[in-house]
Amino acid sequence: GENVEQHPSTLSVQEGDSAVIKCTYSDSASNYFPWYKQELGKGPQLIIDIRSNVGEKKDQRIAVTLNKTAKHFSLHITETQPEDSAVYFCAAPINTDKLIFGTGTRLQVFP
Amino acid sequence: DTGVSQDPRHKITKRGQNVTFRCDPISEHNRLYWYRQTLGQGPEFLTYFQNEAQLEKSRLLSDRFSAERPKGSFSTLEIQRTEQGDSAMYLCASSFGAGGNYGYTFGSGTRLTVV
Numbered sequence: 001g002e003n004v005e006q007h008p009s010t011l012s013v014q015e016g017d018s019a020v021i022k023c024t025y026s027d028s029a030s031n032y033f034p035w036y037k038q039e040l041g042k043g044p045q046l047i048i049d050i051r052s053n054v055g056e057k058k059d060q061r062i063a064v065t066l067n068k069t070a071k072h073f074s075l076h077i078t079e080t081q082p083e084d085s086a087v088y089f090c091a092a093p094i095n096t097d098k099l100i101f102g103t104g105t106r107l108q109v110f111p
Numbered sequence: 112d113t114g115v116s117q118d119p120r121h122k123i124t125k126r127g128q129n130v131t132f133r134c135d136p137i138s139e140h141n142r143l144y145w146y147r148q149t150l151g152q153g154p155e156f157l158t159y160f161q162n163e164a165q166l167e168k169s170r171l172l173s174d175r176f177s178a179e180r181p182k183g184s185f186s187t188l189e190i191q192r193t194e195q196g197d198s199a200m201y202l203c204a205s206s207f208g209a210g211g212n213y214g215y216t217f218g219s220g221t222r223l224t225v226v
Binding site: 044 | 115117144151152153154155156159166167202204209210211212213214215216217218219220
């Protein structure tokens, strides 16, 4: 079945540095790839997504890249700030009906 | 719209008791999803509805679990004869159209602790 692998599981960076989180998926038919941010005690919040007809999408300090041939996509956060500290999840669709999630990356940004 | 609401936020129950959680989705959203999340893991799919029809249930959803969405609006998730292994965060999400095409809006979850 569909599988999404995410790494690293934890990531620590200094404020102002960049952070990169990578995911791979198994279903070559997948065409929508969202990223969610989950803060303590809250539900996951959609922060950015990308469709398979583009290779990169940016939104201020956040960007997502997609390599359909290699079946992987990445989240890039530049100029990290302490408020970026959270758990980040990638996801990929199963038959367009629902999403399967990665295991998460705990990002810590130190001042 | 206030987003997806879940109630209660926290529930502590004794093993063997029944519990029921409620989810109110975004009003325009026709799809509603239930996920379970354990510590250090990503959300795991349990079941989803399109309007009032329950279209799919995961194998994770044992016979002790039942979900309803009687009028295509709010949904309830009931766990009967709770076990310690049921302790988790139960997340509800909704989407306008197929969640695999448009993504979800999640609620804040209900944290269940079975003692």
